[in-house]
Amino acid sequence: MAVPIEPHFVDSNHDALYAESVNNPDRFWGTLARKRLRWIKDFDTVKDCDLKLGKISWFLGGKLNVSDNCLDRQVEQHPDRVAFIWEKDKTGDHETITYKQMLEMTCQVANTFKQYGVVKGDRVAVYMPMTPLLAAVMLACARIGAVHSVVFAGFSAEALKSRILDASCKIVVTADQGIRGGKAIELKKTVDSAVAGCDCVKNVFVMHRTGVQVPWVDGRDVHLEEAMKQQPTTCPVEPLDSEDPLFMLYTSGSTGKPKGLVHTQAGYLLYAGMTIEHVFDYRPGDVFACVADIGWITGHTYVVYGPLGIGATCVLFESTPVYPDAGRYWEMVDRLKITQFYTAPTALRLLIKCGNEHVTPYNRDTLRVLGCVGEPLNWTAWKWYHSTVGSDKCTVVDTWFQTETGGIAITPRPSSDHSTPKPGFPMSPFFGVEPVLYSKEGELLKGNDITGHLCINEPMPGMARTIYGDHQRFIDTYYKPHPGVYFTGDGAYRDADGHYQITGRVDDVINAKGHRLGTAEVESAMNKDHRIAESAVVGYPHEIFGEGVFAFLILKDGVKDDEKVIFEDLEKLVRKWIAAFAVPNVFLIVPGLPKTRSGKIMRRILRKVAASEYDQLGDVSTLANPSIVEEIKAKHMLLTSKEQ
Numbered sequence: 001m002a003v004p005i006e007p008h009f010v011d012s013n014h015d016a017l018y019a020e021s022v023n024n025p026d027r028f029w030g031t032l033a034r035k036r037l038r039w040i041k042d043f044d045t046v047k048d049c050d051l052k053l054g055k056i057s058w059f060l061g062g063k064l065n066v067s068d069n070c071l072d073r074q075v076e077q078h079p080d081r082v083a084f085i086w087e088k089d090k091t092g093d094h095e096t097i098t099y100k101q102m103l104e105m106t107c108q109v110a111n112t113f114k115q116y117g118v119v120k121g122d123r124v125a126v127y128m129p130m131t132p133l134l135a136a137v138m139l140a141c142a143r144i145g146a147v148h149s150v151v152f153a154g155f156s157a158e159a160l161k162s163r164i165l166d167a168s169c170k171i172v173v174t175a176d177q178g179i180r181g182g183k184a185i186e187l188k189k190t191v192d193s194a195v196a197g198c199d200c201v202k203n204v205f206v207m208h209r210t211g212v213q214v215p216w217v218d219g220r221d222v223h224l225e226e227a228m229k230q231q232p233t234t235c236p237v238e239p240l241d242s243e244d245p246l247f248m249l250y251t252s253g254s255t256g257k258p259k260g261l262v263h264t265q266a267g268y269l270l271y272a273g274m275t276i277e278h279v280f281d282y283r284p285g286d287v288f289a290c291v292a293d294i295g296w297i298t299g300h301t302y303v304v305y306g307p308l309g310i311g312a313t314c315v316l317f318e319s320t321p322v323y324p325d326a327g328r329y330w331e332m333v334d335r336l337k338i339t340q341f342y343t344a345p346t347a348l349r350l351l352i353k354c355g356n357e358h359v360t361p362y363n364r365d366t367l368r369v370l371g372c373v374g375e376p377l378n379w380t381a382w383k384w385y386h387s388t389v390g391s392d393k394c395t396v397v398d399t400w401f402q403t404e405t406g407g408i409a410i411t412p413r414p415s416s417d418h419s420t421p422k423p424g425f426p427m428s429p430f431f432g433v434e435p436v437l438y439s440k441e442g443e444l445l446k447g448n449d450i451t452g453h454l455c456i457n458e459p460m461p462g463m464a465r466t467i468y469g470d471h472q473r474f475i476d477t478y479y480k481p482h483p484g485v486y487f488t489g490d491g492a493y494r495d496a497d498g499h500y501q502i503t504g505r506v507d508d509v510i511n512a513k514g515h516r517l518g519t520a521e522v523e524s525a526m527n528k529d530h531r532i533a534e535s536a537v538v539g540y541p542h543e544i545f546g547e548g549v550f551a552f553l554i555l556k557d558g559v560k561d562d563e564k565v566i567f568e569d570l571e572k573l574v575r576k577w578i579a580a581f582a583v584p585n586v587f588l589i590v591p592g593l594p595k596t597r598s599g600k601i602m603r604r605i606l607r608k609v610a611a612s613e614y615d616q617l618g619d620v621s622t623l624a625n626p627s628i629v630e631e632i633k634a635k636h637m638l639l640t641s642k643e644q
């Protein structure tokens, strides 16, 4: 008899359901899509994919609206349920926003956008602080079929500008200032310099976060809240095709140009909701806290669409883990009675250093599931999370996913009653996910206790559909390296029990301070300095950041400037072109770089040097200039001996 498609959190049927999800995805996801989403028109085809063409489609022929699913449908059932607890930067100063209030706010934003000529398919750049209005702006776009492109409000004007231009955004939504860790962040000023020269931008909408006077361009700039006040609190939803774009989100890849990954409507929303329930055991009445910034995929999926799609109550966190002190998270858990907490390993490692006296004074008895994402959760951090924060009573879920997968794809499954998480292991695939490992040479690696390139056999409903404006790059990056499967860019180890551990990126991407960063982006920013002949950036193990950013530099002949001055100028360049988080932790001037005869930099060698693993440099004989390795090594040894 066919297994009933009714997953419960603790489910003795879990294995059978998982098998069904990968063997019969049409039945599995088709049933859930009809049960869990509200459709304006039912779909007729569950799935139509052709991976060689990078074609992924789910729920074809169906029409729905994500904002209707996240708001109207919820309001009909529980208008006064709290959607967001907005935990403002200033501690103790939280505000609650009900589903009804969110719906009204969203409708007013949607009507405002419509009044200014935003129509279905238009791209909307969003550069805002962590406020409920940011979520309302996203949902307003979803309501009218506009495509939001949220840019993390820590990115520079140049980075914002390139993203606005790449997507030809019609409007930009920002705030006078942001506020984080007690410090004001000049969002409007940054937008002003970004938008100068962007002919596509017709209007800049400005919300008021701090209320300071900011420069104003008459005719272009609009006070968002004032415009909203003129608008009705209802707005019809636009019926959208399942595969119409919902949003785009830029992320780093191996080249200097970030890619705008496009997610669509039904599959993304279904997958987001399924993962939040089944990874975090979300139950009615719980208070879910994902402290990631909405500027990243974790915030899109686990602050906005996932929680609202299932009618959850979610904390929207504006501050930092150490403001006003390192007890911020746990004081908040105590005050708001948080049941699930989701953060990044880098934050945990920072807090471990600050001492347990910031944890123990607060009551954490409400916590049931503690989650982490973004980089490997090392054993020490896992243990601290489990024992000190969770008092050995909570489930720790080290979840793996990517901007590309849309939602959690590999994770300990508290929903299956027999998998005890192993520290450092995201463990097992979620429903519908079939991980496979390939050798570098493209051979499928069968069996256990083996390491290879992590790929996914069949696309889940939440997968990205394309790179905005460059479908060929989408195919080349994800579906060509190992034909017929999705290539994640990560390496993974499958242990003797078949559980997965992520071994790190196998491409030129690093995960520094919880942020994904392309080494080529940092290099191209630094190469703008007239004294730099060449640069090579690699990641290296860093106690708190997970990976630090290490820059090897070659100066042009005859440059005599003081090293310190050069490094400061390079730092400024990286801040100007990317963001403060991308600034290298270490700069090292070297006489040359290890290159193959065809001129390719052997980053493997640089990574080993940066990690002080001199005995693991491997074979250097194929280099065009093998002797350079000893010279770089000597320079690095000198640097580290100076630091000690």
Ligand code: WTA
Pocket: 251, 296, 297, 298, 372, 373, 374, 375, 376, 377, 398, 399, 400, 401, 402, 403, 404, 426, 488, 489, 490, 502, 504, 505, 511, 515, 516
């Ligand atoms: C890394 C973040 C180890 C990985 C949601 C991936 C992880 C990249 C984990 C995606 C984990 C994410 N263990 N590494 N649990 N989770 N990563 O797109 O390298 O910002 O490819 O999405 O983060 O980063 P992105």
